[in-house]
Amino acid sequence: MKRIQTSKCYAYAVDCSNNLLFSYSINNSSGELTAINSPVQTGSGPTYVKIHPSGQFVYLINVGDPNKLCGVSGYTIDQSTGVPKIINDKVMDGLPPNGNIFFHPSKKLFLYFKIGKIITLYNIGLANGALVLGRSWNYDGTASYVTETFDPLGTYLYTFYSNGHIQTLRVAPNGTMKPLNHIVQSDMNPRSCKIDPKGNNLYVVAISFAGSPVEEEYVFIYRFKINNESGELSFENSSCIGKLNVITSVALTTSCEIAYAFSANQKKVTTFFLDSSTGGFSSQGEVNVPSINPVLFTIDPLSRFAYVMNQGTPYDTASIAIFTVEAGIILPGATLVELDGEPHSYVFDPSSRFLYILYTIGGIIDGLIMESYKHIPFPVMYPRPLKSIDILEIKSKRRHH
Numbered sequence: 433m434k435r436i437q438t439s440k441c442y443a444y445a446v447d448c449s450n451n452l453l454f455s456y457s458i459n460n461s462s463g464e465l466t467a468i469n470s471p472v473q474t475g476s477g478p479t480y481v482k483i484h485p486s487g488q489f490v491y492l493i494n495v496g497d498p499n500k501l502c503g504v505s506g507y508t509i510d511q512s513t514g515v516p517k518i519i520n521d522k523v524m525d526g527l528p529p530n531g532n533i534f535f536h537p538s539k540k541l542f543l544y545f546k547i548g549k550i551i552t553l554y555n556i557g558l559a560n561g562a563l564v565l566g567r568s569w570n571y572d573g574t575a576s577y578v579t580e581t582f583d584p585l586g587t588y589l590y591t592f593y594s595n596g597h598i599q600t601l602r603v604a605p606n607g608t609m610k611p612l613n614h615i616v617q618s619d620m621n622p623r624s625c626k627i628d629p630k631g632n633n634l635y636v637v638a639i640s641f642a643g644s645p646v647e648e649e650y651v652f653i654y655r656f657k658i659n660n661e662s663g664e665l666s667f668e669n670s671s672c673i674g675k676l677n678v679i680t681s682v683a684l685t686t687s688c689e690i691a692y693a694f695s696a697n698q699k700k701v702t703t704f705f706l707d708s709s710t711g712g713f714s715s716q717g718e719v720n721v722p723s724i725n726p727v728l729f730t731i732d733p734l735s736r737f738a739y740v741m742n743q744g745t746p747y748d749t750a751s752i753a754i755f756t757v758e759a760g761i762i763l764p765g766a767t768l769v770e771l772d773g774e775p776h777s778y779v780f781d782p783s784s785r786f787l788y789i790l791y792t793i794g795g796i797i798d799g800l801i802m803e804s805y806k807h808i809p810f811p812v813m814y815p816r817p818l819k820s821i822d823i824l825e826i827k828s829k830r831r832h833h
Contacts, residue, residue, distance in 0.1 A: 442514035445821040463786035463808040481820045486539040489561040537586045542607040584631045588663035595690040596620040629686040646715040649676035671713035690760045694729035724748045782825040
């Protein structure tokens with residue numbers, strides 16, 4: 433007798449206008465979405481949905497009335513059906529609007545709420561998912577908070593600020609944080625960051641000035657070495673990617689060995705490889721994007737395809753340009769697939785076979801089957817636009833004779 437691992441996937445999306453959480457099962461073969469229950473009431477103005485790494489809970493940020501404390505809606509997820517149930521039948525008040533949440537990289541029951549320069553720890557109740565207030569940490573500098581990342585083991589949290597400060601926080605087993613040190617890379621205005629899977633290097637996409645005799649703003653990738661014993665950072669080098677007024681976004685692969693620079697103005701995507709001998713990034717060529725108004729770029733998690741989503745114009749239909757990726761290089765000659773609206777966000781399913789897209793107008797969850805470039809049949813449609821979407825995979829084992 434053998435045990436065969438199976439999985440079920442569910443999608444959760446929020447309607448900001450009507451304060452609703454929608455839940456769907458995902459057909460593993462076709463990618464089709466099917467509603468699994470009636471929409472669940474949320475707090476006022478949900479704009480962000482995030483599933484805890486344990487797969488047991490889903491939390492929403494509610495912006496609501498900016499003059500009031502709005503809070504977080506928390507829900508337990510039935511592991512057999514995927515149906516969410518609101519925790520304690522109420523919205524957890526007391527958290528201000530316009531904040532955000534992130535989780536520890538392990539399945540530990542912690543939730544971190546960030547707003548302004550403050551990060552607050554909440555412990556998640558194992559039995560019901562209720563949040564219990566823990567300690568807060570406040571950055572005492574004058575610069576604004578930009579982003580954060582954990583090392584792969586969740587031992588250290590690195591927080592980034594607009595003046596180039598990087599604060600290292602040691603994370604205790606109970607989730608509390610202790611400031612260790614900070615470094616100042618004064619020429620760096622960070623935008624995003626990523627740590628390689630082994631936890632040896634931290635890469636920061638940032639803006640800085642360069643050029644002579646007239647300085648201009650450029651986009652760089654900064655590399656910092658991580659001391660695995662102390663968590664301390666040391667600057668190694670930086671690679672210039674291009675001018676700020678040209679580069680729209682930069683995407684690093686999971687391995688951090690390849691970077692893709694997307695230019696909406698020039699309608700191009702440039703591939704950069706990490707040189708193992710120098711630790712810097714160098715250009716490996718570019719491809720043209722066959723579109724009128726490109727706005728979003730992404731690589732699928734398995735690095736097989738690259739996507740550029742286009743808003744279109746009053747005279748041209750919105751579309752998505754799909755490129756094949758081989759050995760990290762984006763090949764020229766994209767396939768254009770028409771879309772039913774202007775895309776504003778997206779998510780991949782855990783198998784990376786399906787891509788789901790939300791539109792700015794109309795409550796549509798559109799889907800693409802990546803191997804065939806075809807639309808998933810029967811897209812989900814509602815009168816109001818959906819604001820955010822996240823996907824859960826629940827794995828289980830069954831006996832097989």
